[in-house]
Every structure is written in C-alpha cells, then in structure tokens.
Amino acid sequence: MNFKNFLILNIILAILISCGQSSSVNIEGEYSSFTPGEIWEDNQGVHINAHGGGILYHEGVYYWFGEHKGERSNSAFVGVTCYSSTDLYNWKNEGVALTVSDDEESPIVRGSVIERPKVIYNAKTDKFVMYFHLELKGRGYEAAHVAVAVSDNVAGPYQLVKNGRVNAGKWPLNMTDEQRNYTVESAHFDKWWTPQWMEALKDGLFVRRDFEEGQMSRDMTLFVDDDNKAYHIYSSEENLTLHIAELTDDYLGYTGDYVRVEPGGHNEAPAIFKKDERYFMITSGCTGWDPNAARLLTADNIMGPWTLHSNPALGEDAELTFHSQSTFIIPVQGKEDAFIFMADRWRPKNPIDGRYVWLPILFEDGLPVLKWFDEWDLSIFD
Ligand code: DGJ
Secondary structure (H helix, E strand, O other), rough: OOOOHHHHHHHHHHHHHHHOOOEEOOOOOEEOEEEEOOOOOOOOOOEEEEEEEEEEEEEOOOEEEOOOOOOOOOOOOEEEEEEEOOOOOEEEEEEEEOOEEEOOOOOOOOOOOEEEEEEEEEEEEEEEEEEEEEOOOOOOOOOOOEEHHHHOOOOOOEEEEEEEEOOOOOOOOOOOOHHHOOOOHHHHHOOOHHHHHHHHOOOHHHHHOOOOOOOOOOOOOEEEEEOOOOOEEEEOOOOOEEEEEEEEOOOOOOEEEEEEOOOOOOOOOEEEEEEOEEEEEEEOOOEEEEEEOOOEEEEEOOOOEEEEEEEEEOOOHHHOOOOOEEEEEEOOOOOOEEEEEEEEEEOOOOOHHHHEEEEEEEEOOOOEEEEEOEOOOOHHHH
C-alpha cells in the first residue's frame, strides 16, 4: 500500500471509530461526561442496572445502590445491585449487594417488590445500613413496608434485619390533640377524593387508621444530617402524605419522632439535600411509572415546616421532569455547592432498559432549578 492509500485508510478508520463512540467517551474508552437518558455502560460494557437508586460516598469512593430490573417484570428476581466509582462517570459493577431469597417464607423472596434502596454508614457501629421499600410477594402494593438490611462491608452482602410498617403506636409531632382524637373513619366515606374526604385526610384520617399497625412506607430516601442524625423520608398514607421519621443512633430503628409533610399533596420519589443550613427536597407527583412535574420543598429545619415552591424544572418537557422521576440528590465531593439530581426514566414494559437522567442542580434566586443538557460534565460547577 502506498503512503497516500495508507493515509486514506487511517482517516476512514478514525472516522469509523469516532462514529461508534459516544462523544462522552474519551480516547481511553472512559466516560468524561454525562449524557442523560442514553445507555450508560459499566466497566463490563453492560448498561448499568441500578434503578431507583441512591449514592453513598465512603472513603473516597461513590457507591451506587439500585434496583436490579429484568426484561419483563418490575418484581425483584435478583436484588439490590452495587456499583462503585471515583469520578461519578465510570462505574464498576460490584455485584449484588442484597440477594433475593429462594425461601418462600422470606419477606424478600424472589418475586417480591424491592424498590428505591438507599445505604448509609453508621460510624458508631461501623455498619452499612440499607433501607428499601418492600412489597410482599403476591400482594401488589398493599403491604407498604420498609425493610432494613445490614452489612459489615459497603458492597455487601447485606442481611435483612427486619421489615414492616413505621412508628406503630406513635403520633406525628405535628398532628394536634384534636386531630388525634377525631372519630371520623375511612368507612364513613363512600367515595375518595371528595372535598370532605380530602379535609379528613389532611386531618389524619389514615394516620389514625394505621396508628396500631404502623404507618405505610413506599417511595423513600434516607438523609444523614451534619450532626450524624439520620432520617427516613417516605410516601405514606396511601402515597398522599410524606413522612419524615428520625432514626435511632444505630440507624436500625425509629426514635418515634416523625412529622407529616404536605398532607394530601400526593408526593412520591423524595430526594433531599442541604445547603447553607437550608433543606431542599425534590419530589414527584403520583402517576405510576409515567413521569409528571417535579415539586420543590424547602425548610430551615428537617422536621419542618416545609414550604412548597413551583416546579424546579425549566424549559422544554419540564412538566414531565424531562421524562424522569427523582430518586436521589448527590452532593459532589470536593466542589462547593455542587449537587446532582439523579432520576429514573422508567421503561415498565422492558424495565432493564430504564434510563438514568442525571442533571446538575443550578440555583436561581437561591432556589434549585433543573435544566436539560444533552451532555454535561462536572466542570459546570466550577
Ligand atoms: C412510582 C414509584 O415512584 C416507583 O418507585 C414505583 O413504586 C411505581 N410507582 C410503581 O407503579
């Protein structure tokens, strides 16, 4: 081959290689940016399988825990997966952190529903503590349980410690004596959603109904504050009201202190962060696997009162949160006031193909805003 042909061949090869690569991948084949909504491969070249996830930063490494999804069902047939990264772009598959059981008596038997796992580290006990939303096999979404699992190692294996409803026999701190003693019951209403029913709901209809058994807990996250106190934030009362419940020092149980947030507000998918002593929470509405408009709430104290603001998403498709639903907000280490909004673009007909929408949290007039980027990197925070 003469030099001219050699040169042409090389140019063609270079074009072919660059066409086969995503622009977010650098010459070493590593990601150097985020491309929300696109396939995101792990270190083995497989689309990351960690949906409804959350991130724990521990000793210089980010760990991403999420729901393993299969091709046809949203039920758990594998468990909770774990990936690790030092740069947030490139993720190593660390395997299954919590494995479903083959024992039909186990609450986490294969075929149960395991959603939105989050892991926190307890320095006092030197244990990693995982909370997730658990629905018992064959019972749809009626159980509304939270489950707690523990491990000595960050990537697992995690062992299930307990599961159930939350704060049985305890009243929310922000429910008045009058509300606690109302005699109105669910059975008094033929229909849901009437103005009278909504008033009763706001006054604690379902809190009273579930008082003995414990409060329902579905979509959830965990938050560890600067003083190391941890909180479980979850959709309760038939997904109509968020609760924030303080955890015990070992993070394995509840102190009994909890509050209701936005009664009747229908908030799911809570994700929270703290900046300048202020708490910010982004949630979604409640439309199954379909996306809807995000909501923003702020508070000066994690136990409230919380103030509702308008949709933090701006621009085209903002009313559908860019076709995604919040799951977690990542504080970026080593950068000031840098937070990533982490969301899922669900694909309920082929759940394994669910996509991840990670966007930078920007601030306008002191409030977080979300804007779409086809591609972005962490230098946006500089
Ligand atoms: C919306 C929730 O956010 C998801 O985690 C999941 O529970 C679906 N609903 C189920 O329809």
